[in-house]
Amino acid sequence: MSQHDTLSDRVEAQLRAVRDPQADLSVFEAGFVEDIAVDDGAVTIETDLTSLDGDTGTEVVQAMLRAADDVDGVESVHVERTTPSAADRASVAAFDHVVAVASAKGGVGKSTVAANLACALAAANDVALFDADVHGPNVPSLLEVSGPIHSSDEGDPLPVRTGGMDVMSVGLMEDGAPLAWRGAMAHDAVDDLFATTAWRNDDVLVVDLPPGTGDVVLTTLQEVPVDGVCVVTTPFHAAVSDTARTVELFRDNGVPVLGTVVNMAEYVCDCCGEPNALFAEDALGDLDAPVLAEVPFTKSLQGTPRPGDVPAAVADLGAAVSEALETAGTVSVPESAVDIRGRPPAERKERVREAFQALGSGDEFTLVSDRDPTPVGAFLGRLADAPREAFDPFEVRRATPEDWVLETVRP
Numbered sequence: 001m002s003q004h005d006t007l008s009d010r011v012e013a014q015l016r017a018v019r020d021p022q023a024d025l026s027v028f029e030a031g032f033v034e035d036i037a038v039d040d041g042a043v044t045i046e047t048d049l050t051s052l053d054g055d056t057g058t059e060v061v062q063a064m065l066r067a068a069d070d071v072d073g074v075e076s077v078h079v080e081r082t083t084p085s086a087a088d089r090a091s092v093a094a095f096d097h098v099v100a101v102a103s104a105k106g107g108v109g110k111s112t113v114a115a116n117l118a119c120a121l122a123a124a125n126d127v128a129l130f131d132a133d134v135h136g137p138n139v140p141s142l143l144e145v146s147g148p149i150h151s152s153d154e155g156d157p158l159p160v161r162t163g164g165m166d167v168m169s170v171g172l173m174e175d176g177a178p179l180a181w182r183g184a185m186a187h188d189a190v191d192d193l194f195a196t197t198a199w200r201n202d203d204v205l206v207v208d209l210p211p212g213t214g215d216v217v218l219t220t221l222q223e224v225p226v227d228g229v230c231v232v233t234t235p236f237h238a239a240v241s242d243t244a245r246t247v248e249l250f251r252d253n254g255v256p257v258l259g260t261v262v263n264m265a266e267y268v269c270d271c272c273g274e275p276n277a278l279f280a281e282d283a284l285g286d287l288d289a290p291v292l293a294e295v296p297f298t299k300s301l302q303g304t305p306r307p308g309d310v311p312a313a314v315a316d317l318g319a320a321v322s323e324a325l326e327t328a329g330t331v332s333v334p335e336s337a338v339d340i341r342g343r344p345p346a347e348r349k350e351r352v353r354e355a356f357q358a359l360g361s362g363d364e365f366t367l368v369s370d371r372d373p374t375p376v377g378a379f380l381g382r383l384a385d386a387p388r389e390a391f392d393p394f395e396v397r398r399a400t401p402e403d404w405v406l407e408t409v410r411p
């Protein structure tokens with residue numbers, strides 16, 4: 001047995017004492033530890049904590065760091081976290097793109113925009129629409145589709161179809177039932193339906209999220225590999241400030257934001273055809289996101305859109321979102337950024353160490369990774385011999401479903 005194996009064994013023994021806080025199991029029994037790599041006293045623990053919520057996952061990472069740090073001969077510890085890959089969600093993975101439509105508050109026209117966006121995109125793409133709005137699933141009535149839902153040969157729920165577009169909604173499952181769902185139950189119902197629906201389209205999936213930024217929204221967005229979210233707002237000052245906070249919250253939670261759709265931006269008079277702006281011009285000043293489209297208040301949007309055939313008022317919406325999707329897959333970072341995507345664990349750490357140690361106090365450090373790099377903070381702390389709180393700012397954002405960017409400054 002080599003010296004490295006011995007250290008690895010000692011780390012493993014110590015980690016056995018770390019428990020899954022939600023079930024009385026060791027982190028090994030819970031399947032959290034995928035690999036332990038030891039390289040000259042530097043320990044890298046590869047983990048899969050995707051079954052845990054954010055806070056519990058962080059708690060387990062901290063407990064592992066402390067346990068491994070206590071082992072004699074360990075000089076540094078790094079915990080790497082895998083995230084659910086698109087491949088884990090076979091049916092959703094078939095889509096080239098997944099776009100979610102969200103809003104800070106209810107009633108701003110989110111479902112109208114989601115349905116019209118799906119129909120607009122359907123002119124040039126093979127599109128499906130998923131209505132995840134558990135508490136008010138109104139896509140079926142908007143598109144005039146109804147159940148019952150049939151099963152595929154494999155027993156999975158088959159969406160209903162309109163004009164070649166698959167539509168699935170929690171509202172199609174059981175009359176009235178979704179309205180009574182709350183919290184975890186609502187999330188599980190959406191998650192199950194999302195994971196099992198047998199889609200027949202495969203270019204773009206549009207997801208109509210519940211309004212707000214509650215648990216169902218954040219968990220769905222973290223579990224489903226969305227390319228980005230379009231946030232629908234009205235141009236009222238108050239609505240825009242709420243929307244600005246929602247955009248920030250999505251970014252803080254690693255959800256890429258494609259931009260905003262400003263709904264009911266103007267009213268075009270039915271009699272004279274004259275457009276009238278409905279809200280103050282400077283209302284959008286607070287928004288730190290591109291405006292993808294401004295949609296007028298018009299009766300034509302109170303009808304039923306058809307795949308490939310939408311009212312002129314939203315004619316540009318599909319093209320604007322398609323364009324945003326093209327750049328959503330790329331990460332823009334400074335040339336000096338350290339890119340560890342696709343690198344083996346030991347090399348990743350070495351690259352980070354080298355680049356970080358070459359910096360002076362006050363220098364900016366940018367890291368691009370194909371995993372959530374939040375735990376790298378502890379490693380940087382050890383390199384700089386400074387507590388994690390000394391790193392200000394310390395920002396992690398998910399730039400695309402597969403790329404994370406960490407930005408900080410060496411203390």
Ligand SMILES: Nc1ncnc2c1ncn2[C@@H]1O[C@H](COP(=O)(O)OP(=O)(O)OP(=O)(O)O)[C@@H](O)[C@H]1O
Nearest residue numbers: 106107108109110111112136211296297298301302
């Ligand atoms: N641009 C528009 N022009 C005219 N009417 C609109 C427009 N946008 C939305 N509406 C109308 O406003 C109402 C609310 O729209 P919608 O259901 O899309 O909102 P929502 O944000 O999805 O609401 P919820 O929070 O209930 O999910 C609907 O009656 C819809 O027809």
